[in-house]
Amino acid sequence: MTLVVLGLDALDPDLVDPDEHPNLVLDHHRAIETLVSHTGEPSTHELWPTIITGLTPADHGLELDDDGVAWGNPLLEAGSSVADYLLPDALQSRIGAWLLTNTGADAFRTPATYYADNDIATVFDGREATAIGVPNYVVDPDSEDREHNLRRSLGDLFERDPESTGGHTSSDPATFYEQCMEMAMVRIARARRGVRGGRHELVFAYTSGLDLIGHVTYDMPALQMAAYDELDEFVGELRADLDEGDELLLVSDHGLQDGVHTHEAMVAGTDRAMVEDIGSVLDVADAIDAELDATDHASREEDPERQRGDGTEVRDQLEDLGYL
Template sequence: MTVVVLGIDALDPDLVDPDAHPNLTLAAHRSIETIESVAGEPSTHELWPTIITGLRPEDHGLTLEDDGVAWGNPLLELGSTVADFLMPDALQTRIGAWLLTNTDADAFRTPATYYEENDIETLFDGREATAIGVPNYVVDPDSEDREHNLRRSLGDLFERDPDATGGHTSADPYEFYEQCLEMAMVRIARARRGLRGGRYELVFAYTSGLDLVGHVTYDLPALQRSAYDELDEFVGELREDLADGDELLLVSDHGLQDGVHTDEAMVAGTDEAMVEAIGSVVDVRAAIEAELRGGDHRGDREEGSFSEAGAAEVKGQLEDLGYM
């Protein structure tokens, strides 16, 4: 059977309601502690490596610098060296923001080989597992899916602006919302595909759509609420795919309210014991590994265990979204 982990960036425990969002709260849910970066708020760049390794950012080494830009990313490292010598801090921050908005540089695409090269163990080591879009754990740096493509094509729909509430602006929040929800659909459809294939004991997928919506809807709270409602429906489709013995865990790296990251993350799961074992983002890896050890999660689902209609639905979603 299979453990499915869905990383939902910025899923906020204060914004979910068990009655309105049964699929975002599952059998059990709770808020958990997260970790602030040197920039003064929790950082996606640092926290997903923490979640998959169980190590704090200073121990796994993927951290933000004091200006809040991930200059340590290989794609920005040369710029960092020049910037340190030639540019004041404020200008470094603005140029870093421009690079991440307008070029192919991506602070979240550290290759998976980084961990082995630095003797860092991860949740994926030694087991049949698939990592789908996990920030800073890129299995194939030359390959991108629809979420990556959408993020790169946003243009003025999502621009970094250190002076704006939430650090970002959008020329059209409603069009931006539609693209963000499409991102979430892509990743959840890929998770469903990974589950259906029957080859994995662990399927770990990630989506940034909810976080992106939250950054630009600080003055449009109804739009953020709508994102939670739609995401609950998407997760419900994944939940329906679970067979007996499968488990689903939702995890976030931080919350997001009024356009700003908050210092509470959350977990929700079909297994109450796994949820109770997680009090912090540092605990996620150990709880998942305990679940994998305690059950027969060998990825032995038969290929035909889903109905043909269900399989066609998942494949159709991926084709419509440009993934297949």
């Protein structure tokens, strides 16, 4: 049995239509509570470490400063410390936006070793698990996949602008949309590969595509909803790869409407009990652990009756597209 957890940044319970998006609600779904950072809104940087540990940001230690700039990059941390004493808030925000847009800094690249070094337990500990693009849980800091590469190369397709409605602007929203959906596609394809390979009891993948699109389509709601429609199809392909006994859990860190993070997240799953056990982002880790502890998770490599091919189809597709 494999438990697949797919993190869909900014999947909003108010924007998911069960009739139009059956693969985004699965068999059971619900809105859940999220946490608000020092900046006044939910933060991806803080929330995914919370989701994989069950700890508040204060307890796991990966927190944003009040100016939202101190994100684990030495340049940004130093600049933020100085700015706290010397610069007014408005100017700090502008400088932080420029740094994050122009220096290639990545807010979400804390190595996985951080957790062991600080005696913080995660859902991956002691498991046959794979983490695919989980923010602030980077297994190999020297390696990047297509989503990372695309995000770094967005340029003026996605520029930080604290004065705009969504906090960002795009020189070409249609092209930006296509790149974001490509990012989502490759991460979900990698999750499919993890399932088909049969070597893991936990496959945990993440994509930021929906969040990025939402930040620049606040005045183009049709484009944002097109992303939900396509994402539903992508998740449907993943769902079709599940074997008997496999489970799928979708998790978001917050919603996103009118270009701004909302204070409500959601979960959806193929297992009712797991969904019912999650009322907050703080509950996700315990629900994952409970599901894995309660079920036989012999890999297909160890259990010949569960083997179903070598899973090369998805890998071949990714290689053909230049993703691997």
